[in-house]
Amino acid sequence: MGGQGRAEESGGEGEEREALRLRQGARQGAAAFEGRTPGRAAGQGREELEAGAACGGGTKKLGDSTVRVIDAYQKTALEKTAFDLRDKKVAHLDDAAELKRIDVAGVKSPYVLEKDGTTWKVNGAAADAGAADRVASALKSLRATAVAAEKAGSLKEFGLDKPKATVKLAVAAGSDTYARVVRIGQVKSGAAQKTYAKREDSATVYEVDKQVLTDVEKEPFDLQNKELVKVDREAVRKLVFQTPAGKVEITRVKNTPPDGGFPDEVFTVVAPHQGAAKKWKISSALYSIASLRAAAFEGPVPAAKDLAKYGLDKPKTVTLLGEEDKVLARVRVGSEKDGKRYALADGFERLVRVEKATADDWPWTATDALDAPPPPQASK
Incomplete structure (x- = not known):
């Protein structure tokens, strides 16, 4: 058993020496292919390769006869025409200008x-x-x-x-x-x-x-400026939608949760009936009113005697109110023309037209504004 063990040990050492010789040979061959002196660190070879100048399909460092193979993208990055490198800004303005x-x-x-x-x-x-x-x-x-x-x-x-x-x-x-x-x-x-x-x-x-x-x-x-309403949404406390048939009043509050998270925006219909408002409907209406823009200009603000021509003698009116019912914005909406409605906005000295679909989607009736009550539960 002892002789057999020594033979196996001797054989194992021989295999290790042969493997070491093969690894050394492989490293020397790789170094020769890369143009490095055997034993030089691979990192040094890469640094020299990157410092070389483009030369056909490879690189060649000045003063060195070795030509090295490089990836095609490295050569492409250096191939530039005079136009590629010139300033192409026609007005020749600095970015900070x-x-x-x-x-x-x-x-x-x-x-x-x-x-x-x-x-x-x-x-x-x-x-x-x-x-x-x-x-x-x-x-x-x-x-x-x-x-x-x-x-x-x-x-x-x-x-x-x-x-x-x-x-x-x-x-x-x-x-x-x-x-x-x-x-x-x-x-x-x-x-x-x-x-x-x-x-x-x-x-x-x-x-x-x-x-x-x-x-x-x-x-x-x-x-030309088309911004009809300038209002800070956070300042709005009430929305009033009035038509010749009646008026809908909706309050807006923001309740901060006990855990200090994001405040919850709450809309409540207070007239002509009381109840929770359709949050998505009123929130969307407030956004579209606050960002309302003219789709067309019609001329100066008409005289009172001419308002009927535009359906503005008996208009639909939306008013945004702030603290203590301070008027923040008011828009009067009239009759239709070419898919748009005539409109007048406080502080905007022109008769304009706004998109009909936008104005018609506002909650002009209590039915539009009130959230549907939950269905009654069947008695057990």
Whole structure:
């Protein structure tokens, strides 16, 4: 048994030595393939490989004759054209720059947007903040899709002698202010139509996406303020819906739970009948009233003698009240025209139309507002 054990032990040692020799050989072969001196750490080899310059399908470090194989994506990341690397912002504005004035000429309805603090004005009147911001963003982020000419011999070739739009920008960047002028033109190129832009202080003509003309060419209505109601929902304590047939009054409170969680919004009908209100219905109505916008403008507020033309002599009226029944907002809704209803809102000096579906969905009757009582339980 002892001899057999020693033989097995000797055989085991031989197998271990052979396995060690094979592992060492494999490491040396891998090092030679990677271009490393045997025994050098693999991490060092990778660092040198990453530091190499692109050379066909591999990399080669300056002063080193070894060529190493690299993944294709690494080579692609280094293959850039001059256009890929150049600044493509047509207006050449810093990210931190703020547009204070936008003067758009050459379009069907020229306009001037001016920023007063955090609000926009269009031609001196209150503007639609969202629409104005979108115009400013489109111009600030306008990027070239190609360089049409580094030095244009003729502006007519690019439709820039009589541009579709000429945009003058007043820009603020910190304490500095400066101006930019950008011309935007279009010409037909075969069956396609191409759009070009050129900054006045640069000779370069850029090809740009045609969307920029849609972004800057606006109808007056697009840029005018359409916000009919300005109210803080949290200040609302009561909603009153009144029609020639009667009035529905609904109170709103927020109850803080004992555990200090989120307050629960509770609506209660107090007239003409009392009862729990349809929470989803009233909450949705309050949201749509607080965010109500004009869908069309009809002109100035009509004289009292002309209100009947618009169904506003006997309107439906919604009123939002705050603490001590202070009037926060009031909207009168009249007759229908083209899928919209005439409306007048306190503080908005225009006759407008609002979406019919929106106004008609408000809870004008007690049946609309009251939550259905639970069905009676059968007696046992």
